[in-house]
Amino acid sequence: MIFSKSPSLQINPWVLMGIFCLLIGPFALSFHMNYPDEMYYRDAAVEMMRNGDYLTTYLGSGELRFKKPILTYWAVLAGFKLFGVNAFASRFFFLLAGAATVGLTFRLSKVLFNSEKIAGVSALIMAANPVLILSSGRSIPDVLLVLTMTISALGFATYLNTEKTPPKWAPWALYGGLALAFEVKGLPAAALGGIGIFYLLINPWHKTSLKTLIHIPAILVSLFIALFWFVAMWKIHGPTYLDSFLGDQVGVRVASKSFLVFKHGLIATGVLLAMFIPWVLLALPQLKSTLRKTWKSNPQFTGFVILWTLAILGMSAMTSVFYERYLLPVAPVLAVYLGWILVEGNFESRKLGLKISAWIFYTLNLILLLAGLYLGTKGHIAWFRLLLIGLSLAYLGRLLLSGQKLPKVISYSWLLIFLGYSLFTSLISFPHPGQQLARYFATQDDLAPKEMAFKGNDHISSKIRISLYPKTTLVNLEKTGWRERLDSFDHLIIEDRFYDSLDQKHFLEDFHTVNWSSRAIPELIDALGKTEFDSLLEAKGKKYYYLRRISAQ
Numbered sequence: 417m418i419f420s421k422s423p424s425l426q427i428n429p430w431v432l433m434g435i436f437c438l439l440i441g442p443f444a445l446s447f448h449m450n451y452p453d454e455m456y457y458r459d460a461a462v463e464m465m466r467n468g469d470y471l472t473t474y475l476g477s478g479e480l481r482f483k484k485p486i487l488t489y490w491a492v493l494a495g496f497k498l499f500g501v502n503a504f505a506s507r508f509f510f511l512l513a514g515a516a517t518v519g520l521t522f523r524l525s526k527v528l529f530n531s532e533k534i535a536g537v538s539a540l541i542m543a544a545n546p547v548l549i550l551s552s553g554r555s556i557p558d559v560l561l562v563l564t565m566t567i568s569a570l571g572f573a574t575y576l577n578t579e580k581t582p583p584k585w586a587p588w589a590l591y592g593g594l595a596l597a598f599e600v601k602g603l604p605a606a607a608l609g610g611i612g613i614f615y616l617l618i619n620p621w622h623k624t625s626l627k628t629l630i631h632i633p634a635i636l637v638s639l640f641i642a643l644f645w646f647v648a649m650w651k652i653h654g655p656t657y658l659d660s661f662l663g664d665q666v667g668v669r670v671a672s673k674s675f676l677v678f679k680h681g682l683i684a685t686g687v688l689l690a691m692f693i694p695w696v697l698l699a700l701p702q703l704k705s706t707l708r709k710t711w712k713s714n715p716q717f718t719g720f721v722i723l724w725t726l727a728i729l730g731m732s733a734m735t736s737v738f739y740e741r742y743l744l745p746v747a748p749v750l751a752v753y754l755g756w757i758l759v760e761g762n763f764e765s766r767k768l769g770l771k772i773s774a775w776i777f778y779t780l781n782l783i784l785l786l787a788g789l790y791l792g793t794k795g796h797i798a799w800f801r802l803l804l805i806g807l808s809l810a811y812l813g814r815l816l817l818s819g820q821k822l823p824k825v826i827s828y829s830w831l832l833i834f835l836g837y838s839l840f841t842s843l844i845s846f847p848h849p850g851q852q853l854a855r856y857f858a859t860q861d862d863l864a865p866k867e868m869a870f871k872g873n874d875h876i877s878s879k880i881r882i883s884l885y886p887k888t889t890l891v892n893l894e895k896t897g898w899r900e901r902l903d904s905f906d907h908l909i910i911e912d913r914f915y916d917s918l919d920q921k922h923f924l925e926d927f928h929t930v931n932w933s934s935r936a937i938p939e940l941i942d943a944l945g946k947t948e949f950d951s952l953l954e955a956k957g958k959k960y961y962y963l964r965r966i967s968a969q
Contacts, residue, residue, distance in 0.1 A: 427536030444553030514552025538755030568593025784836030794945030850883030872911025
Protein backbone atom coordinates (compact mmCIF):
# COMPACT_ATOMS: atom_id res chain seq x y z
CA MET A 417 0.00 0.00 0.00
CA ILE A 418 1.28 3.52 -0.83
CA PHE A 419 0.30 6.72 0.92
CA SER A 420 0.80 10.22 -0.44
CA LYS A 421 3.41 12.45 1.09
CA SER A 422 2.50 15.47 3.15
CA PRO A 423 4.24 18.74 2.25
CA SER A 424 3.67 20.06 5.77
CA LEU A 425 5.42 17.35 7.76
CA GLN A 426 8.56 15.70 6.45
CA ILE A 427 10.86 14.06 8.99
CA ASN A 428 14.47 13.14 8.32
CA PRO A 429 15.17 10.28 10.76
CA TRP A 430 18.87 11.16 11.00
CA VAL A 431 18.06 14.73 11.95
CA LEU A 432 15.52 13.54 14.50
CA MET A 433 18.06 11.12 16.00
CA GLY A 434 20.59 13.95 16.23
CA ILE A 435 18.10 16.26 17.94
CA PHE A 436 17.21 13.45 20.35
CA CYS A 437 20.88 13.19 21.36
CA LEU A 438 21.36 16.96 21.51
CA LEU A 439 18.38 17.66 23.75
CA ILE A 440 18.62 14.56 25.93
CA GLY A 441 22.42 14.37 26.09
CA PRO A 442 23.03 17.05 28.77
CA PHE A 443 20.41 15.37 30.96
CA ALA A 444 21.45 11.78 30.23
CA LEU A 445 25.23 11.80 30.07
CA SER A 446 25.84 12.69 33.69
CA PHE A 447 24.32 11.86 37.06
CA HIS A 448 21.40 14.31 37.03
CA MET A 449 19.14 11.38 37.88
CA ASN A 450 20.84 8.22 39.06
CA TYR A 451 18.84 5.02 38.78
CA PRO A 452 19.81 2.57 41.56
CA ASP A 453 20.23 -0.48 39.28
CA GLU A 454 22.92 1.29 37.26
CA MET A 455 25.46 0.51 39.96
CA TYR A 456 25.38 -3.21 39.11
CA TYR A 457 26.57 -2.60 35.57
CA ARG A 458 29.02 0.22 36.34
CA ASP A 459 30.62 -1.64 39.23
CA ALA A 460 30.99 -4.82 37.19
CA ALA A 461 32.49 -2.91 34.26
CA VAL A 462 35.03 -1.25 36.60
CA GLU A 463 36.01 -4.68 37.92
CA MET A 464 36.36 -5.95 34.34
CA MET A 465 38.71 -3.06 33.62
CA ARG A 466 40.68 -3.88 36.75
CA ASN A 467 41.09 -7.65 36.36
CA GLY A 468 40.80 -8.18 32.61
CA ASP A 469 38.00 -10.77 32.95
CA TYR A 470 35.33 -9.56 30.54
CA LEU A 471 32.86 -12.41 31.13
CA THR A 472 32.36 -12.61 34.89
CA THR A 473 30.29 -9.92 36.62
CA TYR A 474 30.81 -8.75 40.21
CA LEU A 475 29.03 -6.56 42.73
CA GLY A 476 30.76 -3.67 44.50
CA SER A 477 31.25 -5.97 47.49
CA GLY A 478 33.22 -8.41 45.35
CA GLU A 479 30.43 -11.00 45.20
CA LEU A 480 29.51 -12.70 41.92
CA ARG A 481 26.28 -11.56 40.21
CA PHE A 482 24.67 -13.55 37.39
CA LYS A 483 21.15 -12.10 37.35
CA LYS A 484 21.44 -10.53 33.89
CA PRO A 485 23.23 -11.59 30.68
CA ILE A 486 26.40 -9.88 29.56
CA LEU A 487 25.46 -7.35 26.85
CA THR A 488 24.50 -4.46 29.16
CA TYR A 489 27.77 -4.82 31.06
CA TRP A 490 29.67 -4.73 27.79
CA ALA A 491 27.86 -1.55 26.70
CA VAL A 492 29.12 0.19 29.87
CA LEU A 493 32.56 -1.37 29.43
CA ALA A 494 32.78 -0.17 25.82
CA GLY A 495 32.07 3.38 26.97
CA PHE A 496 34.78 3.10 29.63
CA LYS A 497 37.26 1.79 27.08
CA LEU A 498 36.55 4.64 24.67
CA PHE A 499 36.17 7.62 27.00
CA GLY A 500 37.63 6.57 30.34
CA VAL A 501 35.81 5.61 33.53
CA ASN A 502 33.27 8.38 34.09
CA ALA A 503 29.54 9.10 34.03
CA PHE A 504 29.51 10.23 30.39
CA ALA A 505 31.15 6.99 29.26
CA SER A 506 28.86 4.77 31.34
CA ARG A 507 25.75 6.09 29.58
CA PHE A 508 27.05 7.00 26.13
CA PHE A 509 25.93 3.87 24.27
CA PHE A 510 22.58 3.88 26.03
CA LEU A 511 21.83 7.36 24.69
CA LEU A 512 22.82 6.19 21.20
CA ALA A 513 20.59 3.15 21.63
CA GLY A 514 17.64 5.41 22.43
CA ALA A 515 18.31 7.53 19.35
CA ALA A 516 18.77 4.43 17.19
CA THR A 517 15.41 3.10 18.42
CA VAL A 518 13.78 6.27 17.07
CA GLY A 519 15.46 5.74 13.71
CA LEU A 520 14.50 2.06 13.61
CA THR A 521 10.89 2.99 14.38
CA PHE A 522 10.95 5.15 11.25
CA ARG A 523 12.40 2.25 9.28
CA LEU A 524 9.88 -0.22 10.70
CA SER A 525 7.01 1.98 9.56
CA LYS A 526 8.55 2.34 6.09
CA VAL A 527 8.84 -1.44 5.74
CA LEU A 528 5.19 -1.88 6.67
CA PHE A 529 3.56 1.03 4.84
CA ASN A 530 6.09 2.61 2.46
CA SER A 531 4.88 6.01 3.65
CA GLU A 532 7.19 8.86 4.63
CA LYS A 533 4.33 10.52 6.45
CA ILE A 534 3.39 7.54 8.65
CA ALA A 535 7.08 6.85 9.26
CA GLY A 536 7.72 10.44 10.30
CA VAL A 537 4.75 10.56 12.67
CA SER A 538 5.72 7.18 14.16
CA ALA A 539 9.29 8.37 14.77
CA LEU A 540 8.04 11.59 16.40
CA ILE A 541 5.78 9.56 18.68
CA MET A 542 8.67 7.30 19.69
CA ALA A 543 11.07 10.21 20.23
CA ALA A 544 8.56 11.79 22.62
CA ASN A 545 8.06 8.59 24.63
CA PRO A 546 9.02 9.58 28.20
CA VAL A 547 9.99 6.01 29.16
CA LEU A 548 12.38 5.82 26.20
CA ILE A 549 13.84 9.22 27.12
CA LEU A 550 14.43 8.20 30.74
CA SER A 551 15.81 4.80 29.75
CA SER A 552 18.25 6.44 27.35
CA GLY A 553 19.84 8.16 30.34
CA ARG A 554 20.28 5.00 32.41
CA SER A 555 22.94 2.34 32.03
CA ILE A 556 20.48 -0.53 32.54
CA PRO A 557 19.18 -3.15 30.08
CA ASP A 558 15.85 -1.64 29.05
CA VAL A 559 16.89 0.70 26.25
CA LEU A 560 19.17 -1.99 24.79
CA LEU A 561 16.25 -4.42 24.97
CA VAL A 562 13.89 -2.13 23.05
CA LEU A 563 16.62 -1.47 20.46
CA THR A 564 17.29 -5.15 19.84
CA MET A 565 13.60 -6.08 19.88
CA THR A 566 12.96 -3.36 17.28
CA ILE A 567 15.65 -4.90 15.08
CA SER A 568 13.76 -8.17 15.42
CA ALA A 569 10.46 -6.39 14.72
CA LEU A 570 11.90 -5.27 11.38
CA GLY A 571 12.31 -8.93 10.50
CA PHE A 572 8.78 -9.74 11.63
CA ALA A 573 7.45 -6.79 9.59
CA THR A 574 8.96 -8.09 6.35
CA TYR A 575 7.22 -11.44 6.83
CA LEU A 576 3.94 -9.67 7.63
CA ASN A 577 4.14 -7.56 4.48
CA THR A 578 1.90 -9.27 1.92
CA GLU A 579 3.23 -7.33 -1.05
CA LYS A 580 6.85 -8.44 -0.98
CA THR A 581 8.90 -11.58 -0.67
CA PRO A 582 11.02 -11.21 2.48
CA PRO A 583 14.46 -9.83 1.57
CA LYS A 584 17.63 -11.71 2.45
CA TRP A 585 18.26 -9.57 5.54
CA ALA A 586 14.86 -10.36 7.10
CA PRO A 587 15.77 -13.62 8.91
CA TRP A 588 19.03 -12.09 10.09
CA ALA A 589 17.13 -9.16 11.59
CA LEU A 590 14.45 -11.37 13.12
CA TYR A 591 16.71 -13.98 14.71
CA GLY A 592 19.73 -11.73 15.26
CA GLY A 593 17.65 -9.12 17.05
CA LEU A 594 16.13 -11.79 19.28
CA ALA A 595 19.57 -13.24 20.04
CA LEU A 596 20.94 -9.86 21.05
CA ALA A 597 17.80 -9.18 23.10
CA PHE A 598 18.30 -12.50 24.89
CA GLU A 599 21.85 -11.45 25.76
CA VAL A 600 20.41 -8.22 27.15
CA LYS A 601 17.49 -9.42 29.26
CA GLY A 602 17.04 -13.16 28.88
CA LEU A 603 13.65 -14.86 29.01
CA PRO A 604 11.35 -11.86 28.27
CA ALA A 605 13.02 -11.51 24.86
CA ALA A 606 12.64 -15.22 24.19
CA ALA A 607 8.96 -15.08 25.18
CA LEU A 608 8.13 -12.17 22.86
CA GLY A 609 10.14 -13.72 20.05
CA GLY A 610 8.43 -17.11 20.43
CA ILE A 611 5.00 -15.49 20.44
CA GLY A 612 5.88 -13.51 17.31
CA ILE A 613 7.13 -16.57 15.42
CA PHE A 614 4.04 -18.54 16.44
CA TYR A 615 1.87 -15.72 15.10
CA LEU A 616 3.67 -15.75 11.74
CA LEU A 617 2.92 -19.46 11.40
CA ILE A 618 -0.77 -19.32 12.29
CA ASN A 619 -2.08 -15.85 11.35
CA PRO A 620 -5.01 -16.43 8.96
CA TRP A 621 -4.40 -13.43 6.68
CA HIS A 622 -0.88 -14.18 5.56
CA LYS A 623 0.60 -17.38 6.95
CA THR A 624 4.35 -17.77 6.75
CA SER A 625 5.45 -21.28 5.95
CA LEU A 626 7.85 -23.04 8.29
CA LYS A 627 10.19 -23.54 5.35
CA THR A 628 10.35 -19.79 4.76
CA LEU A 629 11.10 -19.12 8.42
CA ILE A 630 13.86 -21.71 8.69
CA HIS A 631 17.07 -19.99 7.65
CA ILE A 632 19.84 -22.24 8.91
CA PRO A 633 22.79 -19.76 8.79
CA ALA A 634 20.82 -17.00 10.59
CA ILE A 635 19.47 -19.43 13.17
CA LEU A 636 22.88 -20.99 13.91
CA VAL A 637 24.66 -17.64 14.24
CA SER A 638 21.85 -16.29 16.40
CA LEU A 639 21.92 -19.33 18.68
CA PHE A 640 25.66 -18.84 19.13
CA ILE A 641 25.16 -15.15 20.02
CA ALA A 642 22.29 -15.93 22.40
CA LEU A 643 23.93 -18.80 24.27
CA PHE A 644 27.69 -18.29 24.25
CA TRP A 645 27.83 -16.34 27.54
CA PHE A 646 25.64 -18.90 29.30
CA VAL A 647 27.84 -21.74 28.06
CA ALA A 648 30.97 -19.83 29.13
CA MET A 649 29.57 -19.24 32.62
CA TRP A 650 28.63 -22.91 32.94
CA LYS A 651 32.15 -23.91 31.99
CA ILE A 652 33.85 -21.34 34.28
CA HIS A 653 31.54 -21.31 37.30
CA GLY A 654 29.44 -24.44 37.01
CA PRO A 655 25.64 -24.72 37.17
CA THR A 656 25.29 -22.56 40.29
CA TYR A 657 25.28 -19.41 38.16
CA LEU A 658 22.08 -20.64 36.51
CA ASP A 659 20.26 -20.71 39.86
CA SER A 660 20.97 -16.99 40.30
CA PHE A 661 19.90 -16.19 36.73
CA LEU A 662 16.65 -18.16 36.86
CA GLY A 663 15.89 -16.87 40.35
CA ASP A 664 15.91 -13.32 39.00
CA GLN A 665 14.17 -14.13 35.71
CA VAL A 666 11.41 -16.33 37.11
CA GLY A 667 11.53 -16.73 40.88
CA VAL A 668 11.42 -13.32 42.57
CA ARG A 669 9.83 -11.55 39.60
CA VAL A 670 6.70 -13.63 39.15
CA ALA A 671 3.69 -12.74 41.26
CA SER A 672 1.62 -15.59 42.69
CA LYS A 673 -1.37 -13.71 44.12
CA SER A 674 -4.27 -13.16 41.72
CA PHE A 675 -5.08 -9.74 43.19
CA LEU A 676 -1.50 -8.56 42.61
CA VAL A 677 -1.62 -9.83 39.02
CA PHE A 678 -4.90 -7.98 38.44
CA LYS A 679 -3.56 -4.81 40.06
CA HIS A 680 -0.35 -4.79 38.05
CA GLY A 681 -2.31 -5.54 34.87
CA LEU A 682 -4.48 -2.46 35.40
CA ILE A 683 -1.48 -0.29 36.24
CA ALA A 684 0.44 -1.55 33.21
CA THR A 685 -2.51 -0.78 30.91
CA GLY A 686 -2.83 2.74 32.31
CA VAL A 687 0.90 3.39 32.06
CA LEU A 688 1.00 2.07 28.50
CA LEU A 689 -1.66 4.59 27.48
CA ALA A 690 0.08 7.39 29.40
CA MET A 691 3.33 6.69 27.56
CA PHE A 692 1.70 7.90 24.35
CA ILE A 693 0.05 11.11 25.57
CA PRO A 694 -1.04 13.29 23.79
CA TRP A 695 -1.05 11.08 20.68
CA VAL A 696 -3.71 8.66 21.98
CA LEU A 697 -5.99 11.64 22.69
CA LEU A 698 -5.45 13.01 19.20
CA ALA A 699 -6.50 9.64 17.78
CA LEU A 700 -9.89 9.61 19.57
CA PRO A 701 -11.93 11.57 16.96
CA GLN A 702 -13.27 9.14 14.34
CA LEU A 703 -11.40 6.33 16.13
CA LYS A 704 -14.04 3.67 15.49
CA SER A 705 -14.16 4.24 11.72
CA THR A 706 -10.38 4.55 11.53
CA LEU A 707 -9.87 1.25 13.37
CA ARG A 708 -12.25 -0.47 10.96
CA LYS A 709 -10.37 1.00 8.02
CA THR A 710 -6.93 0.01 9.27
CA TRP A 711 -8.11 -3.49 10.22
CA LYS A 712 -9.48 -4.03 6.73
CA SER A 713 -6.36 -2.60 5.14
CA ASN A 714 -3.74 -4.60 7.08
CA PRO A 715 -5.24 -7.10 9.55
CA GLN A 716 -2.05 -9.11 9.91
CA PHE A 717 -0.09 -6.19 11.35
CA THR A 718 -3.00 -5.18 13.57
CA GLY A 719 -3.16 -8.73 14.93
CA PHE A 720 0.58 -8.73 15.57
CA VAL A 721 0.34 -5.45 17.51
CA ILE A 722 -2.55 -6.75 19.62
CA LEU A 723 -0.73 -10.02 20.39
CA TRP A 724 2.56 -8.38 21.39
CA THR A 725 0.74 -5.75 23.46
CA LEU A 726 -1.25 -8.37 25.34
CA ALA A 727 1.94 -10.39 25.85
CA ILE A 728 3.87 -7.48 27.38
CA LEU A 729 0.88 -6.53 29.54
CA GLY A 730 0.60 -10.13 30.71
CA MET A 731 4.30 -10.37 31.54
CA SER A 732 4.15 -7.03 33.37
CA ALA A 733 1.09 -8.13 35.33
CA MET A 734 2.87 -11.29 36.45
CA THR A 735 5.81 -9.43 38.00
CA SER A 736 6.02 -9.14 41.77
CA VAL A 737 7.10 -5.48 41.38
CA PHE A 738 5.97 -3.51 38.33
CA TYR A 739 8.12 -0.86 36.62
CA GLU A 740 7.02 1.24 33.65
CA ARG A 741 10.19 0.30 31.76
CA TYR A 742 8.93 -3.29 31.43
CA LEU A 743 6.53 -2.03 28.74
CA LEU A 744 9.22 -0.48 26.57
CA PRO A 745 10.05 -3.46 24.27
CA VAL A 746 6.79 -3.13 22.32
CA ALA A 747 6.67 0.68 22.30
CA PRO A 748 8.11 1.09 18.75
CA VAL A 749 5.53 -1.32 17.29
CA LEU A 750 2.78 0.56 19.11
CA ALA A 751 4.22 3.89 17.91
CA VAL A 752 4.00 2.68 14.31
CA TYR A 753 0.44 1.45 14.84
CA LEU A 754 -0.58 4.73 16.48
CA GLY A 755 1.14 6.75 13.74
CA TRP A 756 -0.79 4.72 11.15
CA ILE A 757 -4.11 5.38 12.93
CA LEU A 758 -3.37 9.11 13.22
CA VAL A 759 -2.51 9.51 9.54
CA GLU A 760 -5.44 7.38 8.38
CA GLY A 761 -7.70 9.47 10.62
CA ASN A 762 -6.33 12.70 9.08
CA PHE A 763 -5.23 13.98 12.50
CA GLU A 764 -3.42 17.01 11.04
CA SER A 765 -6.77 18.51 10.11
CA ARG A 766 -7.67 18.71 13.83
CA LYS A 767 -5.80 21.93 14.40
CA LEU A 768 -7.44 22.76 17.70
CA GLY A 769 -6.38 19.53 19.42
CA LEU A 770 -2.87 19.80 18.02
CA LYS A 771 -2.54 23.43 19.07
CA ILE A 772 -3.81 22.76 22.60
CA SER A 773 -1.35 19.88 23.01
CA ALA A 774 1.53 21.88 21.56
CA TRP A 775 0.78 24.90 23.73
CA ILE A 776 0.65 22.78 26.90
CA PHE A 777 4.09 21.29 26.33
CA TYR A 778 5.50 24.57 25.06
CA THR A 779 4.23 26.40 28.16
CA LEU A 780 5.87 23.82 30.44
CA ASN A 781 9.15 24.59 28.74
CA LEU A 782 8.63 28.33 29.12
CA ILE A 783 8.10 27.81 32.86
CA LEU A 784 11.32 25.79 33.09
CA LEU A 785 13.19 28.48 31.13
CA LEU A 786 11.93 31.25 33.43
CA ALA A 787 12.86 29.16 36.44
CA GLY A 788 16.33 28.70 34.98
CA LEU A 789 16.67 32.44 34.50
CA TYR A 790 15.54 32.91 38.10
CA LEU A 791 18.33 30.60 39.22
CA GLY A 792 20.65 32.73 37.12
CA THR A 793 19.76 35.77 39.19
CA LYS A 794 21.03 33.82 42.20
CA GLY A 795 24.39 33.21 40.60
CA HIS A 796 23.75 29.78 39.09
CA ILE A 797 23.79 30.25 35.32
CA ALA A 798 23.94 27.22 33.00
CA TRP A 799 24.69 29.32 29.93
CA PHE A 800 24.88 26.55 27.34
CA ARG A 801 21.65 24.91 28.41
CA LEU A 802 19.80 28.19 28.70
CA LEU A 803 20.99 29.20 25.23
CA LEU A 804 20.02 25.85 23.74
CA ILE A 805 16.59 25.98 25.39
CA GLY A 806 16.06 29.57 24.27
CA LEU A 807 16.98 28.86 20.63
CA SER A 808 14.82 25.73 20.59
CA LEU A 809 11.83 27.58 22.02
CA ALA A 810 12.26 30.38 19.51
CA TYR A 811 12.16 27.86 16.64
CA LEU A 812 9.21 25.94 18.08
CA GLY A 813 7.37 29.16 18.91
CA ARG A 814 7.62 30.26 15.28
CA LEU A 815 6.10 26.95 14.14
CA LEU A 816 3.42 27.12 16.81
CA LEU A 817 2.32 30.65 15.97
CA SER A 818 2.17 29.83 12.27
CA GLY A 819 0.33 26.56 12.92
CA GLN A 820 2.91 24.55 10.99
CA LYS A 821 4.35 21.12 11.80
CA LEU A 822 2.55 20.93 15.13
CA PRO A 823 3.39 17.22 15.68
CA LYS A 824 7.05 18.21 15.53
CA VAL A 825 6.42 20.97 18.08
CA ILE A 826 4.84 18.46 20.45
CA SER A 827 7.64 15.91 20.09
CA TYR A 828 10.50 18.40 20.38
CA SER A 829 8.83 20.08 23.36
CA TRP A 830 8.67 16.71 25.12
CA LEU A 831 12.41 16.28 24.61
CA LEU A 832 13.13 19.83 25.70
CA ILE A 833 11.39 19.34 29.06
CA PHE A 834 14.18 17.02 30.19
CA LEU A 835 16.84 19.54 29.21
CA GLY A 836 15.03 22.25 31.19
CA TYR A 837 14.67 19.93 34.15
CA SER A 838 18.46 19.45 34.20
CA LEU A 839 18.81 23.12 35.19
CA PHE A 840 17.53 22.11 38.63
CA THR A 841 19.07 18.67 38.96
CA SER A 842 22.50 20.13 38.25
CA LEU A 843 22.12 22.20 41.41
CA ILE A 844 21.09 19.26 43.55
CA SER A 845 23.36 16.57 42.11
CA PHE A 846 26.74 18.22 41.47
CA PRO A 847 29.47 17.90 42.34
CA HIS A 848 28.52 14.45 43.63
CA PRO A 849 30.55 12.76 46.41
CA GLY A 850 32.80 10.95 43.95
CA GLN A 851 33.79 14.20 42.25
CA GLN A 852 34.37 15.91 45.58
CA LEU A 853 36.60 13.09 46.84
CA ALA A 854 38.55 12.99 43.56
CA ARG A 855 39.22 16.73 43.86
CA TYR A 856 40.26 16.33 47.49
CA PHE A 857 42.81 13.63 46.71
CA ALA A 858 44.10 15.69 43.78
CA THR A 859 44.97 18.46 46.26
CA GLN A 860 46.78 15.88 48.42
CA ASP A 861 49.36 15.06 45.76
CA ASP A 862 47.03 12.31 44.52
CA LEU A 863 47.68 10.21 47.62
CA ALA A 864 44.43 8.30 47.27
CA PRO A 865 44.60 5.02 49.21
CA LYS A 866 44.81 1.79 47.24
CA GLU A 867 41.84 0.30 49.07
CA MET A 868 38.94 1.78 51.01
CA ALA A 869 35.83 0.41 52.67
CA PHE A 870 32.46 2.04 52.05
CA LYS A 871 29.35 2.06 54.22
CA GLY A 872 26.28 3.85 52.94
CA ASN A 873 24.00 4.07 49.93
CA ASP A 874 25.35 1.63 47.35
CA HIS A 875 24.58 3.79 44.31
CA ILE A 876 26.70 6.57 45.86
CA SER A 877 29.52 4.04 46.23
CA SER A 878 29.29 3.40 42.49
CA LYS A 879 29.77 7.10 41.74
CA ILE A 880 32.78 7.19 44.06
CA ARG A 881 34.17 3.96 42.59
CA ILE A 882 34.32 5.30 39.03
CA SER A 883 35.60 8.72 40.21
CA LEU A 884 38.57 7.16 42.06
CA TYR A 885 39.41 4.50 39.47
CA PRO A 886 42.11 3.22 38.89
CA LYS A 887 44.01 4.35 42.00
CA THR A 888 41.52 3.15 44.59
CA THR A 889 39.58 -0.06 45.01
CA LEU A 890 36.35 0.63 46.90
CA VAL A 891 34.78 -2.30 48.77
CA ASN A 892 31.15 -2.10 49.87
CA LEU A 893 30.51 -3.34 53.40
CA GLU A 894 27.54 -5.63 54.08
CA LYS A 895 24.31 -4.45 55.69
CA THR A 896 24.94 -6.57 58.78
CA GLY A 897 28.21 -7.27 60.57
CA TRP A 898 29.98 -4.44 58.79
CA ARG A 899 31.69 -3.14 61.94
CA GLU A 900 33.50 -6.44 62.36
CA ARG A 901 35.01 -6.08 58.90
CA LEU A 902 36.48 -2.64 59.61
CA ASP A 903 39.64 -4.19 61.09
CA SER A 904 40.63 -5.15 57.55
CA PHE A 905 40.67 -1.53 56.32
CA ASP A 906 42.67 1.55 57.20
CA HIS A 907 40.49 3.89 55.14
CA LEU A 908 36.73 4.30 55.24
CA ILE A 909 34.01 6.37 53.56
CA ILE A 910 30.84 6.39 55.63
CA GLU A 911 27.42 7.99 55.20
CA ASP A 912 26.35 10.46 57.88
CA ARG A 913 23.48 8.26 59.08
CA PHE A 914 26.00 5.57 60.12
CA TYR A 915 28.66 7.94 61.41
CA ASP A 916 27.39 8.21 64.99
CA SER A 917 27.20 4.42 65.36
CA LEU A 918 30.88 4.09 64.47
CA ASP A 919 33.55 3.72 67.16
CA GLN A 920 35.20 7.01 66.22
CA LYS A 921 38.14 6.74 68.60
CA HIS A 922 39.92 4.54 66.06
CA PHE A 923 39.45 6.94 63.12
CA LEU A 924 40.34 10.49 62.19
CA GLU A 925 38.21 12.55 59.82
CA ASP A 926 40.21 13.95 56.93
CA PHE A 927 37.43 15.27 54.73
CA HIS A 928 33.71 15.10 54.14
CA THR A 929 31.55 15.66 51.09
CA VAL A 930 28.30 17.58 51.24
CA ASN A 931 25.35 17.62 48.83
CA TRP A 932 21.83 18.94 48.86
CA SER A 933 19.44 16.94 51.01
CA SER A 934 16.02 16.40 49.47
CA ARG A 935 14.30 17.58 52.68
CA ALA A 936 16.18 20.88 52.59
CA ILE A 937 15.70 21.76 48.91
CA PRO A 938 13.19 24.62 49.48
CA GLU A 939 15.42 26.24 52.11
CA LEU A 940 18.53 25.85 49.99
CA ILE A 941 16.92 27.33 46.88
CA ASP A 942 15.72 30.29 48.93
CA ALA A 943 19.26 30.81 50.30
CA LEU A 944 21.00 30.31 46.94
CA GLY A 945 23.28 33.24 46.18
CA LYS A 946 23.12 34.54 49.76
CA THR A 947 25.95 34.59 52.29
CA GLU A 948 24.24 32.06 54.53
CA PHE A 949 23.96 29.42 51.79
CA ASP A 950 27.24 27.61 52.57
CA SER A 951 26.52 27.37 56.27
CA LEU A 952 22.97 26.19 55.59
CA LEU A 953 24.24 23.55 53.17
CA GLU A 954 26.78 22.39 55.74
CA ALA A 955 24.08 22.14 58.40
CA LYS A 956 21.33 20.60 56.27
CA GLY A 957 23.23 18.77 53.57
CA LYS A 958 23.88 15.08 53.01
CA LYS A 959 27.42 14.12 54.05
CA TYR A 960 29.90 11.33 53.43
CA TYR A 961 32.97 11.23 55.67
CA TYR A 962 36.41 10.07 54.63
CA LEU A 963 38.15 8.60 57.68
CA ARG A 964 41.66 7.23 58.27
CA ARG A 965 42.51 4.72 60.97
CA ILE A 966 44.61 6.48 63.58
CA SER A 967 47.16 3.67 63.66
CA ALA A 968 47.65 4.10 59.89
CA GLN A 969 48.80 7.73 60.13
